[in-house]
Amino acid sequence: MPKLEQNPSPSLKASRSSYQYGSKKGGNNRRPRTGTQVTPNNTLLTPKKKVNIIPPPESGIIRIIPLGGVEEIGKNMTAIEIGDDIIVIDAGMQFKTEDTPGIDYIIPNTTYLEERKDKIRAMIVTHGHLDHIGGIPLVMNRIGNPPLYSRNLTILMMRKRQEEFPQLQALNTNIVEKDSVVTLGNIRIRFFGVTHTVPDSMGIVIETPFGSIVTPGDYKLDQIDGKVTEEEEKEYAFFDKEKVLLLLTDSTNVENEGFSLPEIKVHEGLDKLIKQGNGRIIIAAFSSHLTRLMKIVEIAESLGKKIILDGRSIKTNMEICEQAGIFKPKKGTIIPIEDVDSYPPNKIIILMTGAQGEEFAALGRVANKTHKKLTLKPGDTIILSSSIVPGNEISVQHLKDNLTRHGVRIISYRTSEEYIHATGHGNQEDIKWLHRKTHPKFFIPIHGWHSMLVKHKEIAMSLGMSGENIIVPDNGSIIEIVDSGERIVMRKEKAPSGPMMVDGFSIGDEQDVVIRDRVMLAQDGMFVLIATIDSSTGKLRKSPDIISRGFIYLKENQELLHQVRLIIKKTIEDGSKGMNPINFDLIKTTLGDNISKFLFQKTAKRPLVIPVLLSI
Numbered sequence: 001m002p003k004l005e006q007n008p009s010p011s012l013k014a015s016r017s018s019y020q021y022g023s024k025k026g027g028n029n030r031r032p033r034t035g036t037q038v039t040p041n042n043t044l045l046t047p048k049k050k051v052n053i054i055p056p057p058e059s060g061i062i063r064i065i066p067l068g069g070v071e072e073i074g075k076n077m078t079a080i081e082i083g084d085d086i087i088v089i090d091a092g093m094q095f096k097t098e099d100t101p102g103i104d105y106i107i108p109n110t111t112y113l114e115e116r117k118d119k120i121r122a123m124i125v126t127h128g129h130l131d132h133i134g135g136i137p138l139v140m141n142r143i144g145n146p147p148l149y150s151r152n153l154t155i156l157m158m159r160k161r162q163e164e165f166p167q168l169q170a171l172n173t174n175i176v177e178k179d180s181v182v183t184l185g186n187i188r189i190r191f192f193g194v195t196h197t198v199p200d201s202m203g204i205v206i207e208t209p210f211g212s213i214v215t216p217g218d219y220k221l222d223q224i225d226g227k228v229t230e231e232e233e234k235e236y237a238f239f240d241k242e243k244v245l246l247l248l249t250d251s252t253n254v255e256n257e258g259f260s261l262p263e264i265k266v267h268e269g270l271d272k273l274i275k276q277g278n279g280r281i282i283i284a285a286f287s288s289h290l291t292r293l294m295k296i297v298e299i300a301e302s303l304g305k306k307i308i309l310d311g312r313s314i315k316t317n318m319e320i321c322e323q324a325g326i327f328k329p330k331k332g333t334i335i336p337i338e339d340v341d342s343y344p345p346n347k348i349i350i351l352m353t354g355a356q357g358e359e360f361a362a363l364g365r366v367a368n369k370t371h372k373k374l375t376l377k378p379g380d381t382i383i384l385s386s387s388i389v390p391g392n393e394i395s396v397q398h399l400k401d402n403l404t405r406h407g408v409r410i411i412s413y414r415t416s417e418e419y420i421h422a423t424g425h426g427n428q429e430d431i432k433w434l435h436r437k438t439h440p441k442f443f444i445p446i447h448g449w450h451s452m453l454v455k456h457k458e459i460a461m462s463l464g465m466s467g468e469n470i471i472v473p474d475n476g477s478i479i480e481i482v483d484s485g486e487r488i489v490m491r492k493e494k495a496p497s498g499p500m501m502v503d504g505f506s507i508g509d510e511q512d513v514v515i516r517d518r519v520m521l522a523q524d525g526m527f528v529l530i531a532t533i534d535s536s537t538g539k540l541r542k543s544p545d546i547i548s549r550g551f552i553y554l555k556e557n558q559e560l561l562h563q564v565r566l567i568i569k570k571t572i573e574d575g576s577k578g579m580n581p582i583n584f585d586l587i588k589t590t591l592g593d594n595i596s597k598f599l600f601q602k603t604a605k606r607p608l609v610i611p612v613l614l615s616i
């Protein structure tokens with residue numbers, strides 16, 4: 001029996017070589033990664049990191065560190081450090097992108113906090129959206145499970161999510177309400193209610209000796225035609241007397257002019273469309289737009305229609321709302337999908353997931369006829385009550401095409417005469433209103449891509465703020481308010497900020513090796529060569545085996561393969577000549593180099609080359 005040379009784990013060898021040859025592509029943006037080990041099951045063990053030498057803030061200094069959400073939309077997290085106390089706000093997640101194939105999701109880098117665990121007094125969460133709570137289970141575990149504070153619905157949503165991680169410690173949750181006051185360490189903290197697409201969204205006021213630090217979390221104004229409602233004015237009224245030292249706020253919609261469309265207009269639009277429809281109505285919406293979903297159920301009840309909930313996240317979220325006591329559907333309003341044919345079509349409204357064209361979401365399955373319990377028919381109306389998240393345009397187009405083939409009527413956001421969707425974030429006029437209302441001394445724009453933060457800075461300056469009082473951060477920037485609250489500065493050191501990628505059961509900021517391999521595999525495929533060497537003579541025992549996937553069609557490239565085999569033979573036999581014992585690692589490296597070079601010359605492609613040597 002041939003034995004695998006020198007190492008008991010074939011995957012170990014393969015992974016190493018894949019890195020070695022992989023590193024040739026793309027040149028200098030790839031750091032050498034000596035010291036990273038790959039274990040047999042392919043999880044990465046990162047070398048012990050250097051201890052961070054960022055000193056603690058001196059007395060009288062307030063430190064603010066945006067750890068995520070300021071170079072992207074998603075994975076929001078900010079730390080506030082005063083004296084011996086650290087308060088963390090939100091721990092979001094971000095979904096994978098084209099740059100991170102195969103990754104489940106990304107969470108903020110928590111290294112700075114991990115090194116200062118015993119100073120963390122609390123995690124405070126503004127609301128229950130995944131870009132604010134998605135990282136909670138893994139982040140809390142890494143930063144020592146500090147007490148968690150938020151409003152009731154948000155706490156229930158976090159608990160529900162935690163159930164997916166039974167191996168982790170239970171959350172230490174504390175419910176606060178919008179008028180609660182808590183003292184954590186030496187810091188007094190208050191809250192206020194904000195309007196967003198999910199109930200129980202709240203802003204945070206952190207008191208300091210020089211004034212308060214304020215963040216509203218995600219918000220838009222409850223207003224009609226620019227007139228802010230009385231209740232909303234009341235929520236924000238305390239700012240008239242508040243001395244705001246620093247405002248940190250959302251930049252998501254900073255490029256949109258005017259005020260955000262109020263949700264009430266969407267409710268009116270949906271109400272009208274539902275009344276007009278004389279067949280079944282299927283509404284696909286973000287499962288996170290809880291306010292809208294609950295409103296649709298209310299509309300159905302007012303018209304004597306039945307509601308079917310289809311899709312796991314919609315069902316779960318509505319259950320949580322019921323549990324929180326904010327959603328009380330009448331008995332019999334919500335019916336199981338199995339009963340869809342027991343009522344006339346004009347009595348049925350189906351709420352579904354999948355408006356982004358996700359293939360396996362409920363609407364996607366209906367569209368491509370793989371839904372087991374529902375078949376579309378002419379007369380059905382489908383309302384896509386959501387915007388298209390950038391990057392999903394093609395999937396949504398496929399979805400619409402597939403739906404159209406069923407002869408149904410589709411009403412979508414851009415083409416509808418009625419309002420069927422509104423964003424949950426404030427536009428420019430909402431943003432200006434907030435700045436005027438809070439009249440902060442200093443300002444840090446957060447939540448958005450860099451260009452959005454800069455735009456937000458310009459808006460603040462157009463309202464009269466001095467550029468010196470505004471800092472546009474990157475993830476990990478360490479910002480300090482110094483001189484007894486008189487100046488805001490950015491330190492030259494940065495907190496570690498590389499994204500932590502969650503890939504199956506492993507988490508790390510060093511997984512770019514794996515990601516890089518996936519990108520290469522996706523681009524140019526792989527090329528595996530297996531050679532059997534006689535360890536006593538250094539000669540090949542037989543012609544090498546070659547396996548390729550996604551690279552070239554082997555049957556039509558016999559000449560190329562022939563040359564590859566000659567290079568393998570020559571490389572191995574030259575490399576082992578006069579050697580005893582044979583240095584298999586060296587031969588493998590040379591072999592990978594030679595074959596990579598040759599394949600690139602012949603095909604202009606750079607597949608992942610994986611040499612496997614067997615010795616007998």
Ligand SMILES: [Zn+2]
Binds near residue numbers: 127129196218
């Ligand atoms: Zn939100």
Ligand SMILES: [Zn+2]
Binds near residue numbers: 129131132218
């Ligand atoms: Zn958000």
